[in-house]
Amino acid sequence: MQAVKLSGVTKTYGEKRVVDGVSFEVNPGEIFALIGPNGAGKSTSIRMMMDIIKPDSGDILIMGEHLSEKSKNCIGYLPEERGLYRKLRIMDTIAYLASLKGADRAAAAGRAEALLKKFDLYDHRHKKIEELSKGMGQLIQFVVTVAHNPGLVILDEPFAGLDPVNSRLLKNTIKELRAEGKAIILSTHRMNEVQEMCDRLFMINKGRQVLYGALADIRRQYKSHAVIVESPSPLPETLPGVVGRRAAGPGFELELDEATEPQAVLELLVRDGIPLERFEVALPSLDEIFVRVVKKQ
Numbered sequence: 304m305q306a307v308k309l310s311g312v313t314k315t316y317g318e319k320r321v322v323d324g325v326s327f328e329v330n331p332g333e334i335f336a337l338i339g340p341n342g343a344g345k346s347t348s349i350r351m352m353m354d355i356i357k358p359d360s361g362d363i364l365i366m367g368e369h370l371s372e373k374s375k376n377c378i379g380y381l382p383e384e385r386g387l388y389r390k391l392r393i394m395d396t397i398a399y400l401a402s403l404k405g406a407d408r409a410a411a412a413g414r415a416e417a418l419l420k421k422f423d424l425y426d427h428r429h430k431k432i433e434e435l436s437k438g439m440g441q442l443i444q445f446v447v448t449v450a451h452n453p454g455l456v457i458l459d460e461p462f463a464g465l466d467p468v469n470s471r472l473l474k475n476t477i478k479e480l481r482a483e484g485k486a487i488i489l490s491t492h493r494m495n496e497v498q499e500m501c502d503r504l505f506m507i508n509k510g511r512q513v514l515y516g517a518l519a520d521i522r523r524q525y526k527s528h529a530v531i532v533e534s535p536s537p538l539p540e541t542l543p544g545v546v547g548r549r550a551a552g553p554g555f556e557l558e559l560d561e562a563t564e565p566q567a568v569l570e571l572l573v574r575d576g577i578p579l580e581r582f583e584v585a586l587p588s589l590d591e592i593f594v595r596v597v598k599k600q
């Protein structure tokens with residue numbers, strides 16, 4: 304059963320259709336990225352999944368059911384707008400909010416403590432939220448989001464405000480949640496993070512689907528006709544079928560003409576006795592794909 308299933312979901316504000324016939328599915332055990340330019344309709348889609356606002360038409364199933372007060376407890380939602388009770392102490396906040404979600408207080412506290420240790424915040428657990436830095440508060444809000452052990456975790460810009468060390472800790476923790484079989488929806492503008500973490504993605508622009516599928520398939524679909532080559536020896540000045548060359552990291556990206564396959568270039572290099580440390584078909588970064596798709600529209 305899918306963790307989330309949107310079918311033909313539409314939302315209009317005034318004259319503007321901000322979500323237009325959107326359909327996608329999110330499975331347990333995957334990190335699913337919801338991406339798109341500013342104002343594309345991501346937050347509106349998430350708010351409809353959370354039943355904060357109602358779609359005008361279409362259907363939304365969470366864990367196979369329409370969302371009810373009870374089934375809301377199977378979701379952990381980290382909204383873009385953060386907010387915890389600043390005067391409350393950390394562990395009290397976590398236990399209180401988990402109990403609101405119907406979780407066993409002791410079990411939630413146990414999960415929270417393990418995460419606090421991971422984030423090196425355990426010694427702060429009796430402090431008030433207002434005594435924490437912004438980044439620390441951000442991590443606490445993540446702990447609150449998952450302490451009740453939800454099957455679906457929706458994270459809106461979870462890395463905003465985190466330093467590289469804490470970003471990495473959070474990334475690893477999200478990957479562990481995936482390994483536990485949770486469905487994770489990640490909405491972010493940081494394409495390098497999406498590229499590093501997500502299995503599948505949905506890109507929305509002006510309310511409509513523009514990309515949907517496995518990250519690897521999408522990158523292959525947008526690949527240019529080029530190869531990346533790294534060698535300790537200089538490459539030949541000219542190679543049949545190669546029409547351009549530019550530095551790419553420690554090697555080169557060779558642009559091929561339409562008729563030349565990467566395999567043919569590899570054979571030429573091997574024939575010329577060029578030692579190869581890397582040879583691969585050049586795949587565009589998700590960042591490049593994002594810009595290409597938005598510009599085309």
Ligand SMILES: Nc1ncnc2c1ncn2[C@@H]1O[C@H](COP(=O)(O)OP(=O)(O)OP(=O)(O)O)[C@@H](O)[C@H]1O
Pocket residue numbers: 316321339340341342343344345346347348
């Ligand atoms: N309550 C509202 N009333 C009217 N228009 C709204 C409302 N909420 C959102 N919109 C409009 O809907 C569109 C989509 O907004 P949404 O917040 O879903 O975008 P987003 O993809 O999350 O953008 P961002 O990346 O900037 O957070 C925007 O044009 C926005 O102005």
